[in-house]
Amino acid sequence: MNVTGVKIDPSVIPLGYRYFGLKPTDATVVNEDARMFIRQPGKQFDIVIVDAYINEIYIPPHMITKEFFQEIRYRLTPDGVVALNLNVTNPKSPMLKAFEKTLTTVYPDVYRVKARGDFNYLLIGAQHPLTTRAFRRISAASPLESIADEWPSSLQPLTNAVVDGSMLLTDNHASVEMLTDSMVFAYDRN
Structure with a gap:
């Protein structure tokens, strides 16, 4: 790999x-910068993992927009996926819903996975449905082998209907700091 x-x-x-x-x-x-890197012609990827934070809490706004995910999609192999590591306080967070809506506008198949840790979620965007069979094809020697057992049972498919009414994040409107601050303040109140 x-x-x-x-x-x-x-x-x-x-x-x-x-x-x-x-x-x-x-x-x-x-x-x-990852956005500049992904724009380089000729590169193809099976998996793109977005795990970027400013001051340990804010995702850089230019790395969570519809346009960024479109740029990634152009660089994925036909069976490639994009995965986002997100820290959110709960699955109903407006921030998570905005990320989900944004990803569903670019990828036909989007999934949420509750990852390890109290506030850790993964969103996966794919160009084809992810199946249990696809996970079984991951070899025991692969660095991805640990997910082959865990993820199939926890993949939650998302549809446009699930995220209707949520904010769409674009290059011209990506209020990531506002969404993050609102989520943190709401969590602190509880």
Whole structure:
């Protein structure tokens, strides 16, 4: 499996080697803005994982928009998927609903997965339905093997009807900070 990591902050790259056991042979690490990187012609990916935060809480607004997900879709292989790692307080959060709506406008098949941790969710956008059979094809030697057992039972398909009325995040309107702050303040009140 070829892995490419993209980090805009060069000071973070050595931390991956130090704290996550990453070896230089494990991945190609590029120091660049992910949105600029994904625009480079000729690159195709089986999986794009979006896991980016500013000050540990805010997702960069330009990395959560309809246009960004369209750019990713153009770079995916026919069976490729995009996965977003999100920290939200509950599955009814307006922030999560906005992310879901935005992803469903670009990908015909979108799923929510409750990941490990109290506030951790994954959204997966695919160009074809994800099936249990597809997960069974993941080999035991693959770094993705650990998800093959866990995820099929927790994949929750999302449809446009599920996210109607939610905010659509675009390059011209991505109120991520407002949605994040509202979610955090609501959680603190409880």
